[in-house]
Amino acid sequence: MQLETARTKAGDTVYVAPDEVERGSKGPFYVVYVSPDRETRWGYRCGNCDSLDTAMDTMGRVECNDCRNVRKPEEWDAAHE
Numbered sequence: 001m002q003l004e005t006a007r008t009k010a011g012d013t014v015y016v017a018p019d020e021v022e023r024g025s026k027g028p029f030y031v032v033y034v035s036p037d038r039e040t041r042w043g044y045r046c047g048n049c050d051s052l053d054t055a056m057d058t059m060g061r062v063e064c065n066d067c068r069n070v071r072k073p074e075e076w077d078a079a080h081e
Contacts, residue, residue, distance in 0.1 A: 003036050006045060008052055014042045022062065024048065026069040029062055 001019040008014055017038065020031035027048030034040040044054045046064035053065040060074035 003033070003038075006032065006052060014052070016045050021047075022071050024062070024064075024069040024071045026064075026067060029054065029064075029069070029071055 001017070003015040003017055006014050006016050015033045015036050015038075017031045017033065022029040022031070022044070024047065027046065029044040030047060032042045032045050032052065034042045043052065044056075044062055045052050046054055046067060046069050048069040049064060049067040051064055051066040054062055055065060056062045057073070060071075062071040063069070
């Protein structure tokens, strides 16, 4: 699938993968890469408001800082450490 381009606040071009989707509370999150070869992840684009201003915590929870769309954390169990 063709990658979409987007611009960061700093003016850098990043590449959004519309076929790599994570479910959020208000809309999907799309994986964003540094380059079109998909080797290095940059972050996520919020599918609810199209913002690139997202954050991930150590548990894997993703939150859009603009509209507060949230992806639940990945399962984590202290026994697996």
